[in-house]
Amino acid sequence: NLPPRLKREFHVCDDNDKNAGPVIRVMQWNILAQALCHGSDNFVVCPKEALHWENRNLRVIEELLQYSPQILCLQEVDKFEFVKENLGKVGYEGIFFPKPDSPCLDFEHHTGPDGCAIIYAVDKIKLISQKCIVLKDDGYETNQVCVICTFGIIGNDHTPNFTVAVTHLKAKTGFEELRFSQGSYLLRYLEKKVESGPVIVCGDFNADPKEKVYAAFKASVLGLQSSYTYLSKTKSEPDYTTWKFRGSRRSQNGREESCKTIDYIWHSKHFRPKAILEIPTGEDLGENKLPSMAFPSDHLSLVCDLQLTS
Numbered sequence: 001n002l003p004p005r006l007k008r009e010f011h012v013c014d015d016n017d018k019n020a021g022p023v024i025r026v027m028q029w030n031i032l033a034q035a036l037c038h039g040s041d042n043f044v045v046c047p048k049e050a051l052h053w054e055n056r057n058l059r060v061i062e063e064l065l066q067y068s069p070q071i072l073c074l075q076e077v078d079k080f081e082f083v084k085e086n087l088g089k090v091g092y093e094g095i096f097f098p099k100p101d102s103p104c105l106d107f108e109h110h111t112g113p114d115g116c117a118i119i120y121a122v123d124k125i126k127l128i129s130q131k132c133i134v135l136k137d138d139g140y141e142t143n144q145v146c147v148i149c150t151f152g153i154i155g156n157d158h159t160p161n162f163t164v165a166v167t168h169l170k171a172k173t174g175f176e177e178l179r180f181s182q183g184s185y186l187l188r189y190l191e192k193k194v195e196s197g198p199v200i201v202c203g204d205f206n207a208d209p210k211e212k213v214y215a216a217f218k219a220s221v222l223g224l225q226s227s228y229t230y231l232s233k234t235k236s237e238p239d240y241t242t243w244k245f246r247g248s249r250r251s252q253n254g255r256e257e258s259c260k261t262i263d264y265i266w267h268s269k270h271f272r273p274k275a276i277l278e279i280p281t282g283e284d285l286g287e288n289k290l291p292s293m294a295f296p297s298d299h300l301s302l303v304c305d306l307q308l309t310s
């Protein structure tokens with residue numbers, strides 16, 4: 001009884017270069033923690049049944065698998081065992097790291113803490129090393145985490161190994177400085193780890209492109225570029241990666257609209273975007289936007305084909 005899935009097409013990036021390096025498809029997605037969507041998220045116009053796990057679980061797995069990414073970078077995972085079991089059946093393995101004090105645990109029917117995960121296709125990608133860290137602010141651990149993996153591409157012994165990091169920075173207005181501090185900590189960590197090697201950083205940064213943390217990523221010595229800017233001729237970010245309505249006593253109609261770009265796939269200059277999954281129009285999302293029966297999270301997935309340049 002589920003409606004058709006949200007339909008999205010790939011934008012093929014026009015480039016004339018003859019580079020024939022291997023291409024990896026990367027997904028970035030905040031899948032929406034099940035414990036939070038019933039509680040603190042307060043999605044007021046979203047149909048209640050779209051938030052029920054029995055309606056969401058299939059939609060989440062469909063979204064993770066329908067574009068066949070080789071690497072999946074996820075946030076708000078509070079059902080890792082479920083994801084691991086289902087993706088394990090079709091050739092994926094993964095690493096999960098929970099937040100130290102997940103807000104999910106405040107809800108009666110929680111199924112454990114939420115956290116970040118990296119999942120990869122074992123027939124294409126080989127795991128070289130993994131590291132899970134808690135992001136620090138001024139020397140102190142915060143409640144935000146990062147999973148960092150170094151991978152190789154199977155059957156491509158001449159291409160360099162590359163590093164993938166996934167994070168979920170502190171949410172909400174008023175925490176711009178903390179996000180900047182967490183992002184800067186992660187950048188320093190990666191600069192030491194990868195030196196001048198290939199790196200991809202995926203995340204829900206909870207920061208629009210005007211925030212300091214975005215500028216810090218853009219200016220990093222890692223030479224990072226945001227993949228989704230390759231969707232537009234002007235190299236600007238999309239208008240939104242999340243679009244939702246939350247209940248609010250401050251507004252007259254009792255709800256607050258949140259439509260912004262806060263999710264990113266950053267890649268170093270060793271990669272070139274070849275194809276990017278387009279952002280659906282507001283009309284495609286429907287009147288109530290996200291989440292919906294057609295799409296199970298308030299964040300859109302970002303999917304990009306990245307080619308390693310030789």
Ligand code: NDP
Pocket residue numbers: 030036040041042076099101102103106142143144169170171172204206246
């Ligand atoms: P965050 O503030 O980073 O956010 C938690 C979740 O809330 C995110 O997944 C976020 O989603 C969602 N969110 C964002 N905006 C709103 C909004 N306007 N209304 C409702 N939900 C929103 O979490 P923290 O890790 O800092 O944890 C916060 C909670 O954890 C506290 O309220 C407390 O219950 C508990 N806690 C935290 C401590 C800490 O050290 N931080 C210490 C003790 C308890 P998205 O990313 O999609 O925007």
Ligand code: CA
Pocket residue numbers: 032033036076
């Ligand atoms: Ca959320």
